[in-house]
Amino acid sequence: MSILVKNTRKPNSNSQRAAWEEEPGVVAKAGKFLILGAVVLAVLGPLYTIVLTSVSSQATITQAGGLVLIPGEITFAAYQQILSGGVVTRAVLVSVGVTATGTLLSMVVSVLCAYGLSRPGSFAHTPILFTLLITMFFSAGIIPAYLLVSSLGLINTYWALILPSCISVFNIIILRGFFMGIDRGILDSARMDGASDWRTLTQIVLPMSKAVTAVIALFYGVGYWNAFFNAVLYINDSAMNPLQVVLRSYVLQGVTVPGQIDVGQGAAASPALQMAVIVLAMVPILIVYPFVQKHFTKGVMIGAVKG
Template sequence: MTTQSGTTPEIDTDVALIPRDLAADAAGRPRRPRRSRHRPAWEEPPGKVGAAVKFVVLAGVVLAVVFPLWTVVVTSLSTQAETIRAGGLVVVPGELTLNAYKQILSGGVVTRAALVSIGITAVGTVISTIVSVLAAYGLSRPSSLWHRPILFVFLITMFFGAGLIPTYLVVSGLGLVDSYWALILPGAVSAFNVLILRNFFMGLEPAILDAARIDGAGDWRILGRVVLPMSRAVVAVIALFYGVGYWNAFFNAILYINDNAKWPLQLVLRSYVLQGVTLPGSGVGQVDVATGAVTGLPVKMAVMVLAIVPILVVYPFVQRHFTKGVIFGAIKG
């Protein structure tokens, strides 16, 4: 571009005409982008040192979680000779065998306990989820009968409990001792889970529910056709909470179950690992016919793996709903 005098004006290289993030310093190196004034410091991308520190911390956390699982699985697949050579838990796998799993799955106490745990978890999760959804939906409707007194009762149970002896007397009075229902009904409903569901239901758009009601839908149809399809994430998370709770529970079995044949898997695992009790038909402390080696520790670890695997299998299917469900169902204020 030339002026009327035929001279070419100098290009103004003022800093205002060059983005600050692209401007170079005196040595010709690009400047580091400045932090945005609209974002806090923790939302800025980390530098090389920060990324390295995060990698080391996360790698340490993963190692702390994976290493114990690795030792348990490898020990369950090892022979008694390998555990003796390793002085206990096996870290580096040597001779691998499935004898421990064959023993615990051969129809003894462990197999029966696993079936009991699966049945209790399946039935209990279904009952608890259905009851919690119905209670939460009823409490989320301001026009429901005795809405506030019932909600107040739910809140009281979160802070005050009847105690162990009164609870046992109630279960005993209902004739549930030595019954599978004693492992389900006493903890069938969690007030915390009901409040999470209630808060989510109250956050739904009222216009959608009013439109369904204008079209002639009743409360049951609104719940089944409108509310539940919009609440899959939070319901899946609540079902996961209940399922994990039922699968890992053993204290109710200690209190209410006297028959060893009705023990859940977690109580059998507690007897093997913590107390060292050997039950008839369990395979613990028996001699393997093929190798002649006693497989006590591998069998204990195999029982532990059997208690962990179902949750590890189910969790990935619910994990994608986990964060969304917890955030949507969280109490905001």
């Protein structure tokens, strides 16, 4: 009779761990804390200075030498000036309209294109994909682009701020890769139940793709909000300029914004007004990002190496 003895010894868990899975020591933790702390200070420090300067009085700014680090007299006069009408207020409305319309149009075209290219046997699948990939590496240049926009009659129109940058081939490739990763059996079941391609896309594919679509929409939105080069090239009427062009002229070039309210000598070019315009340009992204952040990590990992 053989007796089976159960080995009750636990394997050495430390020997089975990879080097990067080991518990970090005190020195490693302190090093990480210092590095992350330095990064946080490098990001929040300028932001703190900008916001504090924008709500400081002219006397406090003059005493501080231009940028306020220690709070003094607080006033919101700069925000009242830029939001009471004039160029800045109109530029904000232009940027909001262009960003909302452009993001919606870009997402619709990108999703439709990516879904069509993700379906095997779709019409002209390979030539269209090859043509799109070529545009990622070769571009005609500024002059041919300007001539094309001019020939289409888009000069000095809001569409000139949207259509030239409406499509990002990189975003289409990301969406296509995610759509191709969806279980083929789910799509086949929908087709067997009589669902059309449009219904499959809207009721099955898109609900399963919230993470990647949220991230791509964020990419498009940030791109439209921060864009200024198209306005410099294609917009001749200063009243149609988006906020970033006003910000560039007002802050970087030190130009007084035409049509802005002036409450005293030098007030139109004060650092408080400049910093207030910068804060106004950052606020929409800071508001939108927390709602997309939960999808961001998963979305940006699409196409990464699987482990």
